[in-house]
Amino acid sequence: MLVLNSSFYPLGVSSWRKGVLLVWKKKAEVIEYNGHFLRDDLRLPCVIRLDRNIFLPHKDVALTRKNIIARDQNTCQYCGKKSSNLTVDHIIPKSRGGELSWENVVAACQACNLKKGNRTPEEANMKLLRLPRKPKIPSNLLDIVRFAKSQYHEWIKYIPKKYLS
Ligand SMILES: [Zn+2]
Incomplete structure (x- = not known):
């Protein structure tokens, strides 16, 4: 589940349990569903938005x-x-x-x-395809972008375009 700041900026990925709990406690609202159900009468959110802004200091991607x-x-x-x-x-x-x-x-x-x-x-005599550089993306967006590209395409519109190339 994608968690957005109240400003709609992507914060992180949460388990559906934690996400549902945040909504249930009224600490977050559902922004989007993707058609999955927890029970017959309970739709599973795929994007939620916190009721306040959490400040996340910019952290560089770890060199692993x-x-x-x-x-x-x-x-x-x-x-x-x-x-x-x-x-x-x-x-x-x-x-x-x-x-x-x-x-x-x-x-x-x-x-x-x-x-x-x-x-x-x-x-x-082996050429590199491209010159390697340090990624400019903040570390909390790394997993979000990876998931958005591979399976959760509905997240893409919440990610700043410069991180999607
Ligand atoms: Zn090779």
């Missing part, structure tokens, strides 16, 4: 394997293959002083990672 692969859209940044079994490649290898930073890591399939080995892309 999962988030690196999500940034690279589950695509090997060398050969372009989509896979659920990607590794993280240090562009400048760790052993040669390459650091763990958003700009120096990319998702890579096992074959490309193995082929590149302990070399730079230039030495291995």
Whole structure:
């Protein structure tokens, strides 16, 4: 269930239990249903809006394997293959002083990672599909965008457009 601030800005994803409880306690109102039912007479909301604004400090996306692969859209940044079994490649290898930073890591399939080995892309003659950057999206929007794109398309209209590309 998508939880919006009272200003309609997306805050986070909640379990349906927690969401229904917020509505029942009148701390949130239902903005949208998606046709699912809890019981025959009880529609399940898919978007709710809090009755007040919660201030959420901007938090950067954590540099984790999962988030690196999500940034690279589950695509090997060398050969372009989509896979659920990607590794993280240090562009400048760790052993040669390459650091763990958003700009120096990319998702890579096992074959490309193995082929590149302990070399730079230039030495291995392997081109990156694009230059890796730090994601600009705040961390609380990361899951919202992922869910909105994969299954809850009704959430998309609540997400600022700049985070949807
Ligand atoms: Zn590859």
